[in-house]
Amino acid sequence: MADPENFVGALARAFPMLSTEVFAIRSPEVRVLGGPWTANTFHDGSTVRGNDTLRLVGDLLKDPRFWCELESDGLEVHVSEDAVYLGTSPNRASVMTAQADLDVAVVPDSPYSQDDVDAVRYRPATADFWGDLDALLQSRGSLLLVSQWAGGLGGEQWYLLQSSTDVLAARAGVVPRSIIAAFEPERYIRIDDSSPVEVEGFVGSEAVYGNLRWLTPDSGSRLDASVVNDELDLREKCKIPKVGAVLFCWPETDMSGCITAACPDVDGVVRTLFRFE
Template sequence: MSWYRLTASVSNPADLEAARTLSERVYAVLEKNLERRLTIREPELHNQLRNISPWRHFDGAIVSSAAASDLIESMLLQEGFWCRLESSILDIHVGEGEIYLGVRIGDASAAEDIVCLGLRRVRHSPYAIVRPRVHPYRPADGKFWDVVRQSVDGCGESVLLVQWAGGMAGEKWYLLHDGSEVSAAEADLPPRSICALFPAASSLRVEDEESELWTRIENGSVPYGNVRLLSKSRHPLRKAAMVSDRQEFDESVRRERGIKVSHIVVWPQEDEHEPLFAVCADVDGVVRSSALFD
């Protein structure tokens, strides 16, 4: 892989023209090489955006070169979505005011086009990664969903996290009470999502102020970054919120700010039971995801 860097002054969201010019230059290279399909890899979503969907922007989703150009522009403007983009000739990584283009070895035509753009040759992209070859989690198959149903039957309710993209906005939280809600969650899974079924000891109702878990949260023995507040709702899919400190936690559970909270979920620490993880298959039924929870 040969890497090149393209830079522009995108110093603030008002500098839309610089971002558009930069993304159009990449689009021109793709079009000239008849490369009209790119793959989204390792998406992250840190803000809810109207034009980003878990069904169109999941890991492995195919987008047109025009749609990829729009994504590049959005990433340059740091609107909240980020991903790697890959085609048969290029890898595209977007940073702060810069784009790294990786040309696959042997593709002389694309390399020539990129050099003509005046790009600077660099040793590597700081966003390049080595992906594991093995799948770290079990598949989210019928056996996994049997375990989820058994958990719901045994506990009366269970918390399920579905992570389709990195970042808070890439989380989908479910509070499941019966088999029909489990089936609804099972039918609402974007490809390559990672599921995490939380142990019963990791969640509590907001009124359970005498519980050990509540005490641990209040005295700071649980990192607040590991805490999620789930909204009150009639539906299994719940809104979730984070807190950064004790004051935010107190204000949120007392409904002085944010969502109306019904449940509190805590990510287990290293010495506790982990959630049960499973990974969803691709659209063709094959499990390809190698992503890990951080």
């Protein structure tokens, strides 16, 4: 593909609706920790318009660390490494194609469309869900909670729940349209209370290090997350553990936890499409 900025400029001239319509961000993915993609700006359902839309399309072409779909009332935008897919009605598509001075081809579908069709439908995170979560916490003593506002590592927000107050704090910090999942104590180990042998036994002899999260206290019940790259990295982390550090292992099969929900919109409808991965 040509220079992304030149390409986006040509795209905007050919399809002016890209800079005039309001687009909602859908199915965001943040594939790394850190970076400029904040939950408040890039969560599912947040909107962009005008030059911000064009800038975001350019960023998606240049930087594979973040991805999302864009959706307006009459147009969908899916960006791959070497193409931009615009989805609209057949009549509108024929007009758009005729006006374009780019390399444009009519295709039956975007390669990303099936992802939304196969997306899991979640229970809404209403007061009933939070009540059930609190009841589970009382029976188990502690739970690890992840609120995932985007697919991928950078979309995870972690909490160690040890009281009803922690549940209230986590609920208050949840980003719109997040998926929420709780994990029982069998899925994590507290480094302060564990010997090296116990940590080794928890990880196992055939560890998938990409599934491990090293979680350290931030504020209140909130935890900061980092990856565990390999066995050596884990040993180095365990040598000088931060007080309250927790090691979590994503399950190989059921990654959704023992109780799961998604934050509904104000009308009570769950519109979240992405899933744990």
